[in-house]
Amino acid sequence: MAEKLSRRKLLRKGTQALVAGGVSVYAASAAEELVAESALPSMPKGIDYYEKLGVSTFINAAGTYTILTASTMPPEVQAAVALAAKKPVHLMELHQAAGNYLAGKLRCGGALVTSGAAAALTLGTAACMTLGNKDAIASIPTDVTGLKNEVIVQKSHRYEYDHAMRNCGVKVIEVETMEQYENAFTEKTVMTNFFNAVEAPISREDWIRIAHKHGVPCFNDAAADVPPISNLWNYTQMGFDLVAFSGGKGMRGPQCTGLLLGRKDLIEVARLNNSPNSNAVGRGLKVAKEEIIGMVAAVDWFLAQDDAAMEFEFRKRANRIADHLKKSLLWKRECLFLLSPITFHTFWLRTIRLASKQRATKSCERCVKVSRASKSIPALEELLRVQDSPAGKTLSSLAYGCFNRGRPDRG
Numbered sequence: 001m002a003e004k005l006s007r008r009k010l011l012r013k014g015t016q017a018l019v020a021g022g023v024s025v026y027a028a029s030a031a032e033e034l035v036a037e038s039a040l041p042s043m044p045k046g047i048d049y050y051e052k053l054g055v056s057t058f059i060n061a062a063g064t065y066t067i068l069t070a071s072t073m074p075p076e077v078q079a080a081v082a083l084a085a086k087k088p089v090h091l092m093e094l095h096q097a098a099g100n101y102l103a104g105k106l107r108c109g110g111a112l113v114t115s116g117a118a119a120a121l122t123l124g125t126a127a128c129m130t131l132g133n134k135d136a137i138a139s140i141p142t143d144v145t146g147l148k149n150e151v152i153v154q155k156s157h158r159y160e161y162d163h164a165m166r167n168c169g170v171k172v173i174e175v176e177t178m179e180q181y182e183n184a185f186t187e188k189t190v191m192t193n194f195f196n197a198v199e200a201p202i203s204r205e206d207w208i209r210i211a212h213k214h215g216v217p218c219f220n221d222a223a224a225d226v227p228p229i230s231n232l233w234n235y236t237q238m239g240f241d242l243v244a245f246s247g248g249k250g251m252r253g254p255q256c257t258g259l260l261l262g263r264k265d266l267i268e269v270a271r272l273n274n275s276p277n278s279n280a281v282g283r284g285l286k287v288a289k290e291e292i293i294g295m296v297a298a299v300d301w302f303l304a305q306d307d308a309a310m311e312f313e314f315r316k317r318a319n320r321i322a323d324h325l326k327k328s329l330l331w332k333r334e335c336l337f338l339l340s341p342i343t344f345h346t347f348w349l350r351t352i353r354l355a356s357k358q359r360a361t362k363s364c365e366r367c368v369k370v371s372r373a374s375k376s377i378p379a380l381e382e383l384l385r386v387q388d389s390p391a392g393k394t395l396s397s398l399a400y401g402c403f404n405r406g407r408p409d410r411g
Helices: 007-039 049-053 075-084 091-105 117-130 135-139 162-166 178-184 204-213 231-238 264-272 289-303 307-327 341-358 376-385 390-395
Strands: 110-114 150-154 171-175 189-195 218-221 242-246 258-262 337-339 368-370
Touching: 075 289, 091 110, 091 258, 091 264, 091 289, 110 117, 110 264, 110 289, 117 135, 117 162, 117 189, 117 218, 117 242, 117 258, 117 264, 150 178, 162 171, 171 178, 178 204, 189 204, 204 218, 204 231, 231 242, 231 258, 231 289, 242 264, 258 264, 258 289
Parallel strands: 150 171, 150 189, 189 218, 218 242, 337 368
Antiparallel strands: 110 258, 242 258
């Protein structure tokens, strides 16, 4: 009976056959490839699959939220991704080389390209749990026997991304005061997590100092916190052992990328917990070669920018939109503005006043989509209730749906 081949056996036998074929076969193949490449026509023009699939595009006036597909990649990053797609490489070698390069650029001990900031939080937690115990990589999250599995977090820093840590089998310990923080450390404490975007009673410096006094590593979730550019090394140099950034927000890399930066030993263990290692909690957090290269290219691009120049450009774009809206409410059907809760109240108040003044109520009907994040819709209803004008009545139909249910400061 014919031998049943597993995927790995098939690959191994295929590799042996290639070696047996000798250099002459490779040389002939390479020559044929060169001839074929020289005969290739110019690259075909890309098909607009958004249009083909009937998916609407819009002007993003809210921010780099995941649900709004974050940033757009600069031409340099798009070119690097397209070039990387043309050639296969060994994924582990690429991960290692990219990590070494990024660690040097970003002034930290180690770096790992991840499939987003939430993935970085999962892998960082797994690294802290399995440091010095490779056998534990295969056992978490279902078997944490003998492992430290408690993560201390400030109450104001509890968020949906706690799940990224709980994926590793940890228990979150909540504290509010310095005294509670001091007393929360036990023989089971494996890590502390600090949510960088939200101020809390315990400062970053005190958070780090107390944790390190107990020999516990500190994680900082700084997903959306660049620019400024210097934040890419500020927090590791402050003393955080691991820091996570989103690759597809301020750095304008591929949306499904992120960075895990920090201590070299922890980054190495995070890599062991990551894809393409099969029996690991991060196996599903795969990062493709195109995304790794895109993230590296985005970091290079971002480091070449200037904070003041970026802010000037952002303000110029915002002012251009604002100036246009002041002149006319005859917005095009294709322009769909998605507003975060931060800008919600001011926007609606100004829009209602402007619409009432110009009596351009009919043209407002198809121009705006707003988020139904917490407190937004009640505020809108209250605002519209006091508007006894055609404009106010027309604007009541503009709240179409729920786009951003996440926290506005994380996305």
